[in-house]
Amino acid sequence: MDRPATGEIENLEPRTSLLREHWTVFRRDKPALASLFFLVFLLAVAILGKALTEWIVVFDPRTVRLAEKFKPPLSEVSADVNHSADAPPFGVYLLGTDELGRDVFARMLEGTFVSLTVGFVAVGISVAVGILLGGLAGFYGRTRLLFLTVDTLIMRFVDIMLCFPTFFLILTVVALLPPNIYNIMIVIGLTSWMGTARFVRAEFLTLREQDFVAAARSQAIPEWRIIFLHMAPNAIAPVLVSATIGVATAILTESSLSFLGFGVQPPDATWGNILADGKNFIFDAPWLTFIPGFTILFVVLAFNLCGEGLRETFNPKLRRRR
Amino acid sequence: MTAFILRNIGQRIVLLLFISIISHAIVHLAPGEPSLVDPANPRMKPEDIARIRAAFHLDEPLHTQYLYWMRDLFSGDLRSFKDSQPVLRKIWERFLNSLALFLISSLITWCVAFPVGIQAALKRGSLYDRSGTVLAYSMISIPGFFLSYICIIFIVKTFNVPVIGMRTFGLEGADILFRSMDRVWHLTIPALMSAVAGVAVLSRYVRSQMLEVLDQDYIRTARAKGLSQDVVVYRHALRNALLPFITMFGLLIPGLIGGSVIFETIFAWPGMGRLGYEAILSRDFPVILTLNFISAVLVLIGTLISDILYAAADPRIKF
Numbered sequence: 129m130d131r132p133a134t135g136e137i138e139n140l141e142p143r144t145s146l147l148r149e150h151w152t153v154f155r156r157d158k159p160a161l162a163s164l165f166f167l168v169f170l171l172a173v174a175i176l177g178k179a180l181t182e183w184i185v186v187f188d189p190r191t192v193r194l195a196e197k198f199k200p201p202l203s204e205v206s207a208d209v210n211h212s213a214d215a216p217p218f219g220v221y222l223l224g225t226d227e228l229g230r231d232v233f234a235r236m237l238e239g240t241f242v243s244l245t246v247g248f249v250a251v252g253i254s255v256a257v258g259i260l261l262g263g264l265a266g267f268y269g270r271t272r273l274l275f276l277t278v279d280t281l282i283m284r285f286v287d288i289m290l291c292f293p294t295f296f297l298i299l300t301v302v303a304l305l306p307p308n309i310y311n312i313m314i315v316i317g318l319t320s321w322m323g324t325a326r327f328v329r330a331e332f333l334t335l336r337e338q339d340f341v342a343a344a345r346s347q348a349i350p351e352w353r354i355i356f357l358h359m360a361p362n363a364i365a366p367v368l369v370s371a372t373i374g375v376a377t378a379i380l381t382e383s384s385l386s387f388l389g390f391g392v393q394p395p396d397a398t399w400g401n402i403l404a405d406g407k408n409f410i411f412d413a414p415w416l417t418f419i420p421g422f423t424i425l426f427v428v429l430a431f432n433l434c435g436e437g438l439r440e441t442f443n444p445k446l447r448r449r450r
Numbered sequence: 451m452t453a454f455i456l457r458n459i460g461q462r463i464v465l466l467l468f469i470s471i472i473s474h475a476i477v478h479l480a481p482g483e484p485s486l487v488d489p490a491n492p493r494m495k496p497e498d499i500a501r502i503r504a505a506f507h508l509d510e511p512l513h514t515q516y517l518y519w520m521r522d523l524f525s526g527d528l529r530s531f532k533d534s535q536p537v538l539r540k541i542w543e544r545f546l547n548s549l550a551l552f553l554i555s556s557l558i559t560w561c562v563a564f565p566v567g568i569q570a571a572l573k574r575g576s577l578y579d580r581s582g583t584v585l586a587y588s589m590i591s592i593p594g595f596f597l598s599y600i601c602i603i604f605i606v607k608t609f610n611v612p613v614i615g616m617r618t619f620g621l622e623g624a625d626i627l628f629r630s631m632d633r634v635w636h637l638t639i640p641a642l643m644s645a646v647a648g649v650a651v652l653s654r655y656v657r658s659q660m661l662e663v664l665d666q667d668y669i670r671t672a673r674a675k676g677l678s679q680d681v682v683v684y685r686h687a688l689r690n691a692l693l694p695f696i697t698m699f700g701l702l703i704p705g706l707i708g709g710s711v712i713f714e715t716i717f718a719w720p721g722m723g724r725l726g727y728e729a730i731l732s733r734d735f736p737v738i739l740t741l742n743f744i745s746a747v748l749v750l751i752g753t754l755i756s757d758i759l760y761a762a763a764d765p766r767i768k769f
Contacts, residue, residue, distance in 0.1 A: 432587055
């Protein structure tokens with residue numbers, strides 16, 4: 129790299145934008161890149177699946193065909209017992225049928241949307257709470273309320289939340305509340321924001337002293353704008369990493385809850401409850417266990433690898449080493 | 451040092467007070483009460499429900515109930531709603547069962563993760579390292595109960611040994627050797643399954659710590675002196691890489707309750723996690739609250755121990 133003369137510094141622009149630079153680093157991590165493509169594909173499948181299962185009758189995951197239960201994957205529809213309008217697409221049960229004769233392929237399609245929704249909404253809640261509390265603690269850290277600083281107050285609360293056994297707490301609340309999908313998302317979200325809050329606070333402590341914040345203050349920009357529009361975007365890197373891994377954790381938590389019978393309730397299908405129901409028939413119909421099991425494995429793996437890739441991308445120390 | 455420890459203990463007691471208040475509020479404010487578990491039971495008359503509610507102080511205001519709970523907890527005569535057994539004795543019995551499982555599984559975690567992680571760091575980029583990485587991420591990503599079911603089926607089909615429960619039913623009169631082998635089987639598989647995720651996480655962590663240390667100048671110096679590979683790795687590098695793990699010893703303790711619900715349910719292991727699960731199902735508030743309280747105490751003790759160990763092990767840390 130040749131150094132520009134001092135006179136040129138004024139109109140010197142960075143050669144590549146920050147985003148492009150991150151992308152170059154991220155692209156070198158092959159597993160992470162593959163995971164990213166897989167996740168984009170999955171997102172498309174989820175939206176497509178939602179549309180198909182909602183509007184097209186042959187994909188209806190709730191069609192019960194008792195005569196056709198426990199058909200292994202790729203088995204043909206027996207034409208004599210089925211009305212042709214009810215038959216699955218192409219006349220083949222791609223992934224078999226379950227104990228009520230429902231098409232597992234249609235159920236998995238529906239489950240893709242529901243499972244990803246649970247993951248994303250739960251993480252959305254946890255990120256929102258984390259940025260809010262972490263931002264307040266970092267920005268107003270020195271302000272005193274009575275005899276405690278805001279920072280002490282919020283970070284002690286984080287410590288308190290970290291002391292709860294998370295899964296046990298989720299289980300308690302979910303079991304006591306009426307079982308529905310929104311409660312599960314909210315509870316998972318509200319018990320997982322502590323890491324985000326800590327990261328954001330740490331970033332804010334350094335950002336608070338920087339010139340652009342002083343410049344923004346000097347223009348009398350309202351403080352909430354400074355916090356959320358000026359500072360938060362600069363603190364987003366660690367949040368993005370923990371959010372990506374958080375989606376994976378949320379999907380796993382939902383499947384564990386389903387295993388204990390407190391997950392998303394039927395007729396809504398998620399990978400977790402298809403797996404939890406399928407395990408009762410593991411000897412008669414192993415595909416009911418293995419299909420959702422391996423789906424969860426691969427999707428969660430993709431989220432984890434993608435998160436690790438992002439972590440390396442945002443880590444300046446690792447970037448230099450490569 | 452003493453002042454540091456005392457100050458830490460003081461802070462933690464204040465935290466514990468808030469935790470107990472919050473958990474009490476969560477459990478009592480959530481809908482669902484012990485008297486509502488079986489609403490269809492025709493023998494439950496309104497006056498019975500009223501009597502139950504009075505006996506459990508459920509009609510008192512929330513803060514009075516909290517004081518009752520605290521008083522009973524510390525005087526030791528807190529009783530379960532379900533069967534009127536003393537809560538602490540119930541938990542103590544289950545605690546011993548959980549402890550056995552927990553000790554074995556921690557032992558497996560630490561004994562496997564360290565060699566695997568160190569080897570992966572030494573052979574960085576090799577086939578072993580890369581397949582280890584893939585395997586570790588898969589183990590983190592697989593639902594624990596899915597893996598356990600596959601494992602149970604494999605064990606039962608291949609070795610023909612039952613692994614559910616604490617012992618095989620009907621073996622009470624058997625030979626002592628036979629019985630102890632049975633116990634080992636019943637203990638090892640659940641411990642192994644709950645150790646899997648821990649091994650994956652810890653071995654990755656060991657690897658990255660070792661990589662960091664192996665890059666340091668003093669390792670190059672040690673190699674330049676002509677020391678053998680083993681001395682460099684195990685005496686110079688490993689000792690310095692170990693520092694963060696000292697703190698993890700303390701952080702292990704809360705795993706006793708939190709992570710065990712799923713595995714104790716799969717393997718029908720009568721431990722604390724399962725006790726909590728059963729208590730939640732029957733809205734047994736004293737047991738739920740006390741388990742929550744105990745696990746918060748365990749977390750706080752764990753972080754205290756790790757703080758102290760860290761301060762004792764690292765001379766750079768000052769009070």
